[in-house]
Amino acid sequence: MLRRSLYAGFFLVLAFTAHAEGFAGLKVAIQPKAIAPHTFFVQGLQGVASVANEGFNSNATFVVTDEGVVVIDVLGTPALGKALLSAIRHVTEKPVKRVILTHYHADHFYGLQAFKDAGAEIWAHRAAQEYLDGGEGARRLEQRSAELSKWVPAHMKLVRADRWLDGDATFTMGGIRFDIAYLGPAHSPEDLIVSVPSEGVVVSGDILSGGRIPFVGEADSKRWLATVDKLVALKPKILVPGHGGVTRDPGKDLTLTREYIAYLRTTMGKAVEDFTPFEEAYAKTDWRRFEKVPAFDAANRINAYGQYLVMERELLQKK
Template sequence: MSSATFASTGDLGEKQVTFAKLGEGAYAYTAEGDPNTGVIVGDDGVMVIDTQATPLMAERVLEKIRTVTDKPIKYVLLTHYHAVRVLGAAAYQPQAVIASRGTHEMIVERGQEDYDSEAGRFPRLFQGIESIPGLTWPTIVFDDRLTVDLGNKRVEILHVGKGHTQGDTIAWLPDERVLFSGDLVEYNATPYTGDAHLGDWPATLQRLRAMRPEKLVPGRGDALMTAEDCATALDMTEAFVTDLFEAAKQGAARNLPLKDIYKGCRAAMDPKYGHWVIYDHCMPFDVTRAWDEARGITRPRVWTAERDREMWAALEG
């Protein structure tokens, strides 16, 4: 079983940052399994995809952007509502913040609870938390698709289905076949499914497969530079989500208590996935959500800092 400390409160080591070029005007800011940020540069300006958790941490992304362009940040795109992805937006001073309607709905319903919850789980990712001016609110909200022209750089912004959250959004460069997936896809990193729609996720991944990406920036993990590696990341993510949900459904069908289902999921999944980044952190949240969905709770329950601690004590205590 996993760590004695709550969630990732004991994870304090600095990560090595990589700023990788995927193609003309397409970049990935990655840090050894910490949340990734995507960058797209056109003739007229820049789009930043996911912001980091605080303006202080976003400043480090800006420093990398300024090594390749001095153009203004025109857009920040939120792939979903999680605090670790959105609360650094103020640092970029964008002209607009884009999100799907499903993401906007989540910010309204549970944005502050999520902020409080995530900051308590993973303090290292919230360096300079005092620099956060408040929740990040989108100024452009779309339903299914939106096309943005950055100047000789067409960006397709799509809500292709539920998965990691109800509002998951991708950015796609059709000419270069570069996909920015947010946390719909991970690479050698554990999918967090605490707010997921596990029954929908595999079909959403299939829609991404059908786009045939040749480069991919996952939510966590290295930027992927070949079609084969993109396919591998999609397969890895789907395997994890499917194994998790199947194990939870089997336990729920037998009316097992959550703690027993958790033990069963860990026994089945530790050998296959236990070496992935943030696995011990994610699994209590992942199994709890999978158990809920297996019992017919289709809309994920709101995580609060208090609920986090109670769940952790019940499963890991």
């Protein structure tokens, strides 16, 4: 039985807040919000993962079915994972049956151990194995542990999926259908989105960052633009991004993401074609269209340099 009530047309913040003082001294609040009859959303704080936000900068979603709970992404530290699981248990007594990872980036999967210990089955796309086996996962753990040593132990185990998907998948749990679509490589090689048609909800992972500048880096921006178009075509009533708030006007936020990535490609692509050094190109670029958008200061220079390198590679491939 759900420990909350919903009235038609209203989405209520749960009275419960997991301050999680028992979870490695966390002070951030894990506060689920009901966004559809069976779907709940936890919103991370602004900015990159830091001591100030205790690594809590990404979103998580969970759906309560008659049979059990399906969780999509599990936050960015083991302590946050425990706090999220505790918050879910204050919403429902039903077991967490499955976790779906949109992608294997630290801020979305470091909370996995708590769910693994609780008996949940973990699903992710097979392309993430390169991250885990190729050394990048270990390097990121070392870096994240140095930055967030209080919450990310250096010896932390990187939890692997129980089921590696090769592409799209569909399953039904407790009468609710879940459609998983592989849309990578875009933000990451393994990007998955999860649609819950009966709820009108699509969880996009970091393909969309709601109302803020996305972290693009050296992502395959050409494929990312095509992926955004696929998201638009789904026409979701509610779109849950990997960071930032839920949007009930997906077209607006998707347009921002599309225009920003396209601008990076255009400006950095021209600089590469003209043999303009990055520093000069960055200084000459007019960023006024985006500089007031949240996360611009933290992400834009990294994104521009990453896409400068991407456009160099694309130019070489044409020759």
